[in-house]
Amino acid sequence: MKSFGFFHLKGIGGQIAALVLASTVALHLVVTTAFLIGRPDRSDAPPDGAHQLTDAALLLGSAEASERPRLVADLARAFPRLGIEILAPGTASVEESDNPHLHGMRRHLGRGYKAVQLTPSVAGSRVGVELPDGTMIAGRVEGGPRPWFWGGPWLMALMTAFICVSVLGLWAARALAAPLSSFAKAAENFSIDGGAEPLPERGPEEIRSVARALNRMHERIARLMSDRTRMLAAISHDLRTPITRLRLRAEFIEDEGNRKRMLMDLDQMRSMLESVLSLLRNDRKVEAVTLVDIASTLQLVADQFGDMGHVVHYDGPASATAAARPDDLHRGVTNLVENAVRFGAEVTIRLDISGTTLVIDVEDDGPGISDARKQEMLEPFVRGDDARTMDESTGFGLGLSIARAIALAHGGELSLHDRKPHGLIVRMQLPLWQQPRLAA
Structure with missing residues (x-):
């Protein structure tokens, strides 16, 4: 079971793995939803306006010629934006066009029908459909085709992946940078007098372990320095007494030169001891x-x-x-x-x-x-x-x-x-x- 410790949710690795897994599941759900809505397997389905005109052409092509004016009037009321009408013979002006609307309409109309682009060729222009008996109907197809890069399921997948990666990056930056910043601040304010606040032990398990280790290290260093200062203070106290006794005894030396040299050595020992203690105590003085x-x-x-x-x-x-x-x-x-x-x-x-x-x-x-x-x-x-x-x-x-x-x-x-x-x-x-x- 030790090998699965990486996936423990209290650790950084486990939290990142859980976030990656959740992001992957969310990505698949979004792609599946986009697939079911967009149906990329039916990419030849015409857009909405062209679809209405295609159904109208199939309906009029199967109806009697005498019924077509009434059906056209009904279709015009049902789809006012389509603008469907029957063109008089010889009035249609056809131009060559590679409009993707026409490709989809031709696939659905089948044989006997002919979809053409009527002039002028602009977005929202009129498209004509020639019925099997030669009658030409026309309708307005609103809007041009959407760009190839817009609206596809892959775009939704790309956007979702970007969002998931962004969330993962922000979380990782927040989870790792914030504790590291607190570590840097604690190191900057490090002191051995016990005045610094201990590091907060929060966050992922690895961060908490580092915080606990640093807090214990701070305690050990403070304790070591305190013991060192107390020990040196005790040594200073103990050495002052024999130095004083030696100085008193040196006063009774009859040889003037030896007495001066001994007193000078004792003064130097006392000065050195006080200087060292002064340096050490300065570490703890605030x-x-x-x-x-x-x-x-x-x-x-x-x-x-x-x-x-x-x-x-x-x-x-x-x-x-x-x-x-x-x-x-x-x-x-x-x-x-x-x-x-x-x-x-x-x-x-x-x-x-x-x-x-x-x-x-x-x-x-x-x-x-x-x-x-x-x-x-x-x-x-x-x-x-x-x-x-x-x-x-x-x-x-x-x-x-x-x-x-x-x-x-x-x-x-x-x-x-x-x-x-x-x-x-x-x-x-x-x-x-x-x-x-x-x-x-």
Whole structure:
């Protein structure tokens, strides 16, 4: 019975098979009905007006000559649109014609009768029938013959097939595209903080199975990330205590040089631990999007580094409002300036608004980064090239990756560019307005 699972109506295959079967049955019913009504086996039957004239000619041909005027008058009253009359001898003007009405009439009249086209030959013209005794009657055959491509059973079959295929295509597009669109939207809003709604489990069985699998995957990933964060938080808590004890013990070392080197190593361990935890916690942090004065934020960052003795300038408008996460934005720009002042003597923060995009450039006059390593530098724990080698004062390769994650969470991007004649430009591009989104 497993081989018949394809025809299960809860699945896509079964529903499509059922729709194809129903369409085929409907197509056959329409073709059969059209056949019974149109009777293609009697294709030589004359049209309605010609049929009436043919019956009238057969009736008059079998009647006595003295009865024909009365019969013609009766036929004229019964079929006023036919316009039947008896023509006087020698008054009929006959022309050659390939009218399909005449072919059908000649088949039904038989021998002794002659159907001819009377002039003028136009649609709705008069057709004459010569009786066996030479008498000519005439009648009007309304309308010309229908085109060969119109009215046949095959046309009904073609139209029905087109309708069935259209219905099948629309149904398949709706049944498959709608769930896939919801999958794409769920993937776009994917987060590990549990804020995203689970995928609706509706539609064919295959779609419901995929939705259930994605929901379970989301739960497993969220649980894994939560366990990882709790584990690292516990490690951080446990490591702070021995680091503090080691720092206290290092204070009692009599050798000044060894004491300074040990304290420096302990400070570096503590800074590295806090930086890693900061990066990991950023994955789970979701800050609300609000209107922020970007210019004031950048000026504040420049002033803070200026108070610490660094040369940091702000170049841009006095006010520029945009939708952003204020704490995340401040943190991202601070990381960029920290990198810049570490390798350059003078730093400039530039703000430019171009259309619907807000561009923040952090420029330094340091040694810069080679083109081959610009993309690599955006990854976590990757430090600069030989000109930016880590020493006691450098970081751990997390500043750019955190700033990039913040830019992506705002719907923007972060890129590295060369500064002339030397130095580096870190460019953060953000949209002026954005819909509230989950953190990247």
